[in-house]
Amino acid sequence: MDMAQYIPVLLTKYNYWVYITLMMIGLWAMIAKNNLVKKIIGMSIFQTAIILFYVSIGAKYGATIPILRHGHNGAHEAIRTVDYINPLPHVLMLTAIVVSVATLGVALALSIRIHRRHRTLEEDDILTQLREP
Amino acid sequence: MSLVHSIVPLLAVLVSLAALPGIILARGRPNLRETVTFAAAGLKLILVASLLPYLLNGQEVACDLVRVLPGAPLAFKVDAFGLLFALVSSSLWIVTSAYSIGYMRGLDEHSQTRYYCFFAVALSATIGVAFSANLFTLYLFYEMLSLATYPLVTHHQDAEARTSGRKYLFYIMGTSIGLALPAMIIAYQQAGTLAFSPAGFLAGKVSPLMAGVLLFMFIFGFAKAGMMPVHSWLPAAMVAPTPVSALLHAVAVVKVGVFCILRVITGVFGVGLLKSLDLGLAVAWVAAFTIIVASLIALSQDGLKRRLAFSTIGQLSYIVLGLALLSPKGMIGGSLHIAMHAFGKITLFMCAGAIFVATGKKNISEMTGIGKRMPWTMAAFLVGSLSVIGLPPAGGFISKWYLVLGCLQAGSIGLLVVLLVSSLLNAAYFLPIVYRAYFKPPSEAAWLEGRHEGPAAAWVPPLITAACSLILFFYPQPFLRLAQMAVAGLGGGQ
């Protein structure tokens, strides 16, 4: 594959670019920020980016939610799969959202514990405190 | 050669391990504790000796335990070489146990229970090495021995013991993991098996270059054999209590090293392969170098145990040299020397310990005229010296005689000269001690007061082993017979 082939891929798959950008913002916050809560926010952005990615791969133009309507006389209408979006990624993301909320909760709980002990959430200050016995 | 399956080899290995709970439980009552040790030692000798009739009938005894690795199970097989070595070690354990009592109690040493425990483990490992049917089992017990002797070497738990222990581990574990282990795995990779066979399991499986590399990896990998330049752990290990030096660093540990090399030469490569590649000669010259250099260093040592240690390094290389000659007489001489040197050197070490217990002297220069005070000990010392030098009427003469014949058989005059020069050197570092002890005026006034040899348990055992050395000169059985059978069993050697 040469570069020319990539260009349409890059343009049509803009959802990928969005999630990658979001991911990088989150990652940057986690690495570069000094405040623990900002790091946690970065982590949340990071996780949300992936959730958005999943949601976007399930989406489809002009399609609807996959709830089949049954005819009153018992006859099924013909099901055209192109009319429906794929629900599975979305359903999975319900779980992933739960996971990310739980992670957020644990992270915040830990940071409360840290704050109680050190009276600060700036990582540098905490490390200085830890170095001085 | 027919094979008999029996559980006796396993029992012989395990009996000293089984003694451990007894030794630990009886820790408060020293007499009972030592009785357990004696019982285990006696039982071990009986079990080992019970295998002798099979061997003399031309049978071998096998005992397969666990198939851990394909082609390399945990298994025992007793052949003539193995039994020869096992007999020497297990019989000397009894003598050393008696001696330990005299020495350890005489000096009121601490942690005696620990001492007896690890001694028992070390003996298990030694017999395990002797009876190993393959390189893997051999390596297992080799490492077990290394670790079991560490607390014995460092028994005093002081700064010196710590330094020596470190050196000991550095050499022994460093070489076994760094050289012997990869060599073993490469050999396995080439041959798909590790079982010793008379023709060598590597025969026809390796290129000449690889054979050479592997051979030297093995020889230096089993550093317990003390081949230069991996010898300097042995003098360092002299910091151990003397019974440890006596049994382990004159008999069990160092001979295990040599025995490993014996297995490598006869069971891994096979005489035929080594002969065709002329590798035997290369090993023989490394051994010859060690013999001469170690003897020269021994001359200049004033610490009695250190002098004995360097003498041991030299004598171990005699054995290696005999084996590496690859001529039948040389190999008989080499394997016979395992036994002869053991009885001689253990006598010397026990004498050194007896002197230390009775007078607190460690250095040769302080022992002038000690023969007046400890005539029996020094008599034993004389016999031990004669045996190690290789003079009649002591057992060492016989093995050295075979070694000389082996050199002639192999047509190697250079090595013959080495042997003779070295015997002169041996005499030069031993006989002055005896001369100084008996014929020079005593350096300490107290020694004129007459005989005082310390506790009987410290000076009777060396007399026993000295007597054994004398007996072995006139009646070198069953060791000579076993050595002859072992070498005959190699087939290719004849």
Add this chain to the structure above:
Amino acid sequence: MTQHFPALLVTAPLLCALLVSIAGWLRPRLCLPIALVGLGVATLAATGMLAQVLTSGPIGYRLGGWDPPWGIYYFLDQLNAVVAAVVAWVALVNLAASHRAVQADYEDKQGPFYTLYVLAVTGLLGMVATGDAFNLYVLLEISSLTGYALIGLGPNRAPLSSLNYLFLGTIGASFYLLGVGYLYIVTGSLNMADLAELLKPLYGSLAVTTAFSLIVVGLWMKMAFFPLHAWLPNAYSQAPGPAASLLAPLMTKVMVYVMIRMMLSVFTVDFVGTQAVLQQAVGWLAVAAIVAGALFALAQRDLKRMLAYIVVGEVGYMVGGAWLGNRIGMTGAVLHLINDAVMTFCVFLAAGCIFQKIRGTAFEDLQGLFKKMPWTMAALAVGALAIIGVPPTCGFFSKWYLIRGGLEAGHWGFVCALLFSSLVNVVLFFRLFEIAFFEPMAEGNGHGDHHGHAPAVAIAEAPLSMLLPLMAAALGLVALGLATGPLVKYVITPVMPTGLW
């Protein structure tokens, strides 16, 4: 009953976790018994399944009766049956040993501790048993989140270390999730067996390579594969004893298992074989991991920190072995996975016993420990021998296969790294034993005065409830070693794919 073992493996501890948390409010004294029952049932199920798999082949289980590939499918072959059994047993034995240490380290938080503990084990067991890539992610997060909390409950630095672990762990898990997303895009399936079939025609696809890389990198973060190991030493060395001896042996090992499962059963060795550059790179990364782990460990002056860095090195062993690209190396990796779980458990539990008695694991604290705690030190010594790789302990045999694999692949760097790390391990442990054996120094220096008795130290062993499990672990190391033959023959060889030579 027996056909529901796979469900029992996860549901029993899950339900018990609920009961434990209730008991934590009402009757804290009931927490441990309930937890023991839950893990006991899981252990029974795991052991039963191992026996079942060995006698009659792999087991499949449809959770909730839904057919694969739509429903969640639990699939146990020899590989994960044995890993599940090891995980369950280690967790159970560790739980049995935890009583006194939890009282000391967690005080009023016993309810939360046991709840988290059982949940963490649920996650680990589920990860091992599941045949569904997304379900694996969920279980991974269950065990990770509980793991963070277990570590975070510790003293001093522990919350901060735990938070750092959480950050890196979340990135790792997210990478895994992303990789699974790519797989879903190209195949539309999440069932592992289904994925393996559907992926076959797609091996040339960039998306599959991307998915594979994302999954593997994510798992490496979770298993602390050098250079992604930064979270591990702090987290494991500052975690309270019972948490450390649960997580250190199991967490990394289960992640290695997942990596191997991905390599063998989802992407298959045919695909991994096409990634020659990656394979080369991972081989050398493993070498770097082993060497770096050894060197970092040398620089430590604290038992638990030293052990934590040893774990970093051990991860290098397994990843390296798995990526050698031959059957022997993979066998070694799987064998080491089992062995390392038990030996890491043994040494961490020993460290826990020591901490329990002397409230510290810095090297200076260890003086005279052979006198004070002979049995604990004996067990630590056995664990040390296993880590060094001395037969007949199990560490020797996995190292044996790994080195052979390295030779077979002609990867001399890996072989040398393994030998180097063995030698460094000798130094590491005997340096520690020297302190425990020689110090405080006996009076006199060996010359002249041989009566130098070491100062009399009374034996003060860890409580029997910790000591017995420790002894069991130490004996297990030897037993596992002697069982290597059958283990390789009946457990590991059958799961080696035919494409692997």
